[in-house]
Amino acid sequence: MTMLNYTIKDLLNKGKEAVLQEVCVQGWVRSFRSNRFIALNDGSTIRNIQLVVDFENFDAEILDKINTAASLKAIGEVIESQGSGQEIEIQVQKIEILGESNPDELQSTILQPKAHSLEKLREQAHHRFRTNTFGAIMRVRNSLMFAIHKYFNENGFVYVNTPIITGSDAEGAGEMFTVTNFDLEKDLPKNEEGNVDFSEDFFGRHTNLTVSGQLEAEVAAMGLGKVYTFGPTFRAENSNTTRHLAEFWMIEPEMAFYNLDMNMDLAEDMLKYVIAYAIENCPDDLKFLSDRFDKEQTQKPQNERSELSLMERLEYVLHNNFVRLTYTEAIEILQNSKHNQKKKFKYPIEGWGMDLQSEHERYLVEKHFKSPVILFDYPAKIKAFYMRLNDDGKTVRAMDVLFPGIGEIIGGSQREERLDVLDEKMDQLGVSKENLWWYRDLRKFGTVPHSGFGLGLERLVLFVCGMGNIRDVIPFPRTPKSAEF
Ligand code: 4AD
Numbered sequence: 001m002t003m004l005n006y007t008i009k010d011l012l013n014k015g016k017e018a019v020l021q022e023v024c025v026q027g028w029v030r031s032f033r034s035n036r037f038i039a040l041n042d043g044s045t046i047r048n049i050q051l052v053v054d055f056e057n058f059d060a061e062i063l064d065k066i067n068t069a070a071s072l073k074a075i076g077e078v079i080e081s082q083g084s085g086q087e088i089e090i091q092v093q094k095i096e097i098l099g100e101s102n103p104d105e106l107q108s109t110i111l112q113p114k115a116h117s118l119e120k121l122r123e124q125a126h127h128r129f130r131t132n133t134f135g136a137i138m139r140v141r142n143s144l145m146f147a148i149h150k151y152f153n154e155n156g157f158v159y160v161n162t163p164i165i166t167g168s169d170a171e172g173a174g175e176m177f178t179v180t181n182f183d184l185e186k187d188l189p190k191n192e193e194g195n196v197d198f199s200e201d202f203f204g205r206h207t208n209l210t211v212s213g214q215l216e217a218e219v220a221a222m223g224l225g226k227v228y229t230f231g232p233t234f235r236a237e238n239s240n241t242t243r244h245l246a247e248f249w250m251i252e253p254e255m256a257f258y259n260l261d262m263n264m265d266l267a268e269d270m271l272k273y274v275i276a277y278a279i280e281n282c283p284d285d286l287k288f289l290s291d292r293f294d295k296e297q298t299q300k301p302q303n304e305r306s307e308l309s310l311m312e313r314l315e316y317v318l319h320n321n322f323v324r325l326t327y328t329e330a331i332e333i334l335q336n337s338k339h340n341q342k343k344k345f346k347y348p349i350e351g352w353g354m355d356l357q358s359e360h361e362r363y364l365v366e367k368h369f370k371s372p373v374i375l376f377d378y379p380a381k382i383k384a385f386y387m388r389l390n391d392d393g394k395t396v397r398a399m400d401v402l403f404p405g406i407g408e409i410i411g412g413s414q415r416e417e418r419l420d421v422l423d424e425k426m427d428q429l430g431v432s433k434e435n436l437w438w439y440r441d442l443r444k445f446g447t448v449p450h451s452g453f454g455l456g457l458e459r460l461v462l463f464v465c466g467m468g469n470i471r472d473v474i475p476f477p478r479t480p481k482s483a484e485f
């Protein structure tokens, strides 16, 4: 008989086919009960394999070391399970303890098998990959990332890598982390105006971590047609909310010859594709997260509860068209809503021109339309310099995709391809034309209509996993005053 090495996922998927095989599995002990049953997990799946140990055949010394969180390698024969709850189990012949775990010290960790709060999991981010909840989220996150690459690859997009260190502020919002090689303990070189002289810094200019790869993606799209970026982006905005991170991952497709309608079609199609992929490929993890979500809803006040279960919500997105309406129409709906008249918004609707808060976005999605919504044609004043100006002279071809429980999940636009209009806008908003000479150049040599958008990966993972706090869907969250691990 040849011995086979299996991940627990592969072995459990084989099921009864594996009976009588001699196998080797490795993993971490989740529990050991009656000195006989070990629940072993190796991270390949949320499911555990049950190891059956006849303690009469093992040294007490080994048995003493089979504690929760210890790692071990087990060799044995696959048998049909006697108990309920699993199809197969392993009758163990040999156990090798790989790493011990001290039961006394374990008490204070989240590895202790009992319910822990998400806050506590965050404090022990180095342990949380081993918990059911975080493990499930990480596998779903992986599946979504893979699906995103697959979608773009199958649709003729070229994946381009845009720089992480840049000299420009793509959003013009000034929310950047400076990158410097200056010795901050020493006096910094100053120019004649008394400002720090970055010409003496490493790159010979002021540089920062990128807030978006869009501008460089536009450059690439002007040669390659359809491209996308997928990388980390950084925002030094001091927003301590459940939807903001200082470091997050963004997917930014950029397409030559696309207008805003085509851009919206692409965003909707891509979201549906990747969500369907996760449903198909992560059934166990989503089942677990869905049960968790539904249980959490019952603990909320009635008016905050989601009307749909997590799986129903995902299915709803797949099978319904997103509602599309202009910013102007949305403001009217919000202004006339009972919610506004009864002064229930924290930020009351003041009228056309105001920026929408996430409570407004969620009202439209969750209460009014009960569907994902794409808002477009926003006031130029509240959007970035690169968005294409409409003929009305006051709105731009912007679009935001709004999701239940999240608010904005995607932000995008048709880009201003007319140099004269772009120049005027840059002047108005004080965006440096000198700095972005290369961006302006794109409009001088064969400019074309083009569009793109940015999808925040963590917001997508939040939605698919039914989680409420963005810190729980990224391995090591970076937020104001927090960069542990
Ligand atoms: O709306 P934003 O700022 O758009 C851009 O950066 C454009 N340059 C994208 C483009 O057109 N290529 O950000 C896009 C998305 C948001 O909709 C949101 O999902 C996510 O990025 N996002 C954040 N996610 C987590 N933490 C933050 N601080 C985020 N800021 C934006």
Ligand code: MG
Pocket (backbone or CB within 6 Å): 408, 410, 411
């Ligand atoms: Mg936005």
